[in-house]
Amino acid sequence: MTITPEREAELLASIPKGLLINGEWRDSSDGSTYDVHDPATGKVLATLASATSEDALAALDAADKAQAAWALSAPRERSNILRRAFELIQERAEDFALIMTLEMGKPFNEAMGEVTYGNEFLRWFSEEAVRDYGRYVTTPEGKNKILVQRKPVGPALLITPWNFPLAMATRKVGPAIAAGCTAILKPAKLTPLTSQLFGQILLEAGVPAGVVNIVSSKSASGISGPIMKDHRLRKVSFTGSTPVGRQLLKDAADNVLRTSMELGGNAPFIVFEDADLDKAVEGAMAAKMRNMGEACTAANRFLVQDTVAEEFTKKFAAALSALKLGRGTEDDSQVGPIIDSGARDDIHELVTSAVAAGATVVTGGEKLEGDGYFYKPTVLNNVPNDAEILRQEIFGPVAPVTTFATEADAIKLANASEYGLASYVFTKDFSKLLRVAEQIEFGMVGFNAGVISNAAAPFGGVKQSGLGREGGAEGIDEYTTVQYIGIADPFTDAK
Incomplete structure (x- = not known):
């Protein structure tokens, strides 16, 4: 691919600059904006709407209103949407790679590698969406039946870091959609353009209004703070530093939120x-x-x-x-x-x-x-x-x-x-x-391997590196809750 200044300008111009709330791109509530820079030159790449606390709650409103219907949607419907998103990203792989190169700095060939890796989460979870198994067994004493099913945990706040702009978004959005959860995605302020393009793809793939909302902002706490204090939020997934993760865990405790924390490493x-x-x-x-x-x-x-x-x-x-x-x-x-x-x-x-x-x-x-x-x-x-x-x-x-x-x-x-x-x-x-x-x-x-990350494998750590797993069969579990139904012996009348 020949990367010219004209090619860069064309791509940057095509990316939405607003907030994705309830299926529509809009300006921030107070009109505020912020700039995204190229770390290789220091120059401004684009100016985006900067979400306010009011916008954050509007995104949660949209996610909450969409949750009930989305939870009851057919697993195959969710699977097909994820698969269409996967195919659309494949078609625009060079666009995604170039935008990551521009806003994050990684070499273009390496960015193409991230497109392949990150996009695989959408394909993987499109397949997991229809394989979210429960169980039906007899109690040990043989008198009743045990029915166990997994249900979507509910609206989720997804906070991603700047270093893998596509993979960190797909690794969270993919299982959320597959499980039947609605989501508010908060990308890092240093590299939000990839998520903006991803949001455009999700709409094209058929994600219903309110199911995925994207609120880029220059203030991370201005977004996470009001959302996490609201009882309608049921899940927070964060990738970033351990100190920030510790604070989010404290904030999550007040509403007993389900948490996934992928934190620091050494x-x-x-x-x-x-x-x-x-x-x-x-x-x-x-x-x-x-x-x-x-x-x-x-x-x-x-x-x-x-x-x-x-x-x-x-x-x-x-x-x-x-x-x-x-x-x-x-x-x-x-x-x-x-x-x-x-x-x-x-x-x-x-x-x-x-x-x-x-x-x-x-x-x-x-x-x-x-x-x-x-x-x-x-x-x-x-x-x-x-x-x-x-x-x-x-x-x-x-x-x-x-x-x-x-x-x-x-x-x-x-x-x-x-x-x-x-x-x-x-x-x-x-x-x-x-x-x-x-x-x-x-x-x-x-x-004897220097790269081990894979969409089919459980990614996560222990100690101060976090809680939960992303990817693999374990990845969708993080967005579900277990419900047990005790059933009276259905053969009682037949005996």
């Missing part, structure tokens, strides 16, 4: 001495550099057995230093910009702090001068185990390497974190993998 990437080091480096590149490292599943700590640490680090640094930085629309770009200047400064502060504590810069460690918020892919060696960079989520293209001597040491270092989302283990010994997986405290483990 993924260990464990390389044992028997690993295929070339495959380990390949996996490390995928686990670290996907989305410029701006992913909750990104490898954050590289724990390498001391006997192979020097060789692994040398090969890894060589691979990282060969990557080409540039605006994502450039054909040869492999690493895009960091999302904004503040995030880039935070990354650099972690690097300089680690160096001050005794770490060595093997490659990178610098901001790029000029337009945009670029940071050189970085490898740090000899990182002390108590360094801040090993405790904090880096969210950037920086790989701190530390060593361990034994399997027990690796497990101890991996678990030395309040987070427990993704982890990666590289070894040729399957028994060792099973031992390690049994003992490390993480919701997901990659075995």
